[in-house]
Amino acid sequence: MAVVVLHSVPSLRALLQRCWQRLERSLLPAAWGAQSPPWGRRCNEFPFPSGLAAACLPGPAGTAGSGGVPGLLDSALWMAAPKKRRSIEVNRCRRRNPSKLIPVKRNIDVCPECGNLKLKHVLCAYCYAKVKAETQLIRKEMGKKEGGPFNAPTVETLVLYDGEKPTEKDEGKRIIERARKRPSWFIQH
Amino acid sequence: MRLSLVAAISHGRVFRRLGGGPRSRIDLLRVLVTALVRHERIEAPWARADEMRGYAERLIDYAKRGDTDERAMRMADFWLTEKDLVHKLFKVLAPRFQPHAGSYTRMLQIPNRDNLDRAKMAVIELKGNPFPPLIRPRRDSEKTLLNQLLKGYREDAQRAAGP
Numbered sequence A: 001m002a003v004v005v006l007h008s009v010p011s012l013r014a015l016l017q018r019c020w021q022r023l024e025r026s027l028l029p030a031a032w033g034a035q036s037p038p039w040g041r042r043c044n045e046f047p048f049p050s051g052l053a054a055a056c057l058p059g060p061a062g063t064a065g066s067g068g069v070p071g072l073l074d075s076a077l078w079m080a081a082p083k084k085r086r087s088i089e090v091n092r093c094r095r096r097n098p099s100k101l102i103p104v105k106r107n108i109d110v111c112p113e114c115g116n117l118k119l120k121h122v123l124c125a126y127c128y129a130k131v132k133a134e135t136q137l138i139r140k141e142m143g144k145k146e147g148g149p150f151n152a153p154t155v156e157t158l159v160l161y162d163g164e165k166p167t168e169k170d171e172g173k174r175i176i177e178r179a180r181k182r183p184s185w186f187i188q189h
Numbered sequence B: 001m002r003l004s005l006v007a008a009i010s011h012g013r014v015f016r017r018l019g020g021g022p023r024s025r026i027d028l029l030r031v032l033v034t035a036l037v038r039h040e041r042i043e044a045p046w047a048r049a050d051e052m053r054g055y056a057e058r059l060i061d062y063a064k065r066g067d068t069d070e071r072a073m074r075m076a077d078f079w080l081t082e083k084d085l086v087h088k089l090f091k092v093l094a095p096r097f098q099p100h101a102g103s104y105t106r107m108l109q110i111p112n113r114d115n116l117d118r119a120k121m122a123v124i125e126l127k128g129n130p131f132p133p134l135i136r137p138r139r140d141s142e143k144t145l146l147n148q149l150l151k152g153y154r155e156d157a158q159r160a161a162g163p
Helices: A001-009 A009-028 A039-045 A050-056 A057-065 A088-095 A125-146 B024-040 B046-064 B070-079 B084-096 B145-161
Strands: A107-110 A117-119 A156-162 A174-177 B041-045 B105-110 B121-126
Touching: A125 A174, B024 B046, B024 B070, B024 B084, B024 B105, B024 B121, B041 B046, B046 B070, B046 B084, B046 B121, B070 B084, B070 B105
Parallel strands: A156 A174
Antiparallel strands: A107 A117, B041 B121, B105 B121
8 A cells, every 4th residue: 555655646755765864864874974965064063083084985984884883983982182282382371370270378477486387277386296295294194193094083183393382272183293394385373 | 848858968057977977976976075074185187176076065064964963964974985084074074164154165276187188187175174275375565556555545544533
């Protein structure tokens, strides 16, 4: 019945032929590269590798068409590669762009105690190291007094240096003796 | 009303995600709180110290209720893994902070850790600890212009009021 319809209406047959061609083109684009002008025009506009232009020619397409298995030239997968060497000016613009530079710190100050440099919102490294060392020595004395582990005292602690006596408001406190002169930065309250 | 949980948006979330999961996070913070109560001054990564600070202050608020309070004792029992510190908490820290209304801890940033990770570190301490102070409060010098002007004004006022 379809044959009878095709014979009687030539325009319908042309339409069906065109539809079939479009279907073939979409399935095997490499085989149709040279023949369809829109494809050829696009070759010039977009930066396809030059290998694609070669694939548009019937030579490799013909061999691929006969081979059956699409090779690297005919498949849709192409690898990106730089077209030209980047000049030193372009390279410099990219490398020295402010977004790529390390930001300059403007929050560096001088510690008023020791004169070393410190960040404004951070403790001075030298002064903190000093305090940390003294704290560790005090903790060593505390460890000696406590004896073993898990013997936390149930009274407050007071640290006294050479020649210091506890006052009357330090009544029930545990005394830790340090065998040195009181440092100037450790004020007794 | 939460109809969906949108990942990668954390608007308004106040608690950080630490360690490997919620249980691990609480265990981490618990260890830090115990260390703070024992040593009264510890160094820790800044985020962990900041997270732990709230828990430590709330624990002291609970301790201020007194050790006869059942909830306070249960809290102290959970948060302090070393049980001799429970005695220290109720007998030393609670009386020490009784006059204070809040803010029992002081947290300051220290230079980044010396390891390869260069982590942001903080030192957190309980106020009133027996150790040397970390910062010395400095009074403004007498020689600044503003202080000299104020001093002159004060002397003028005294001279006018005196004779």
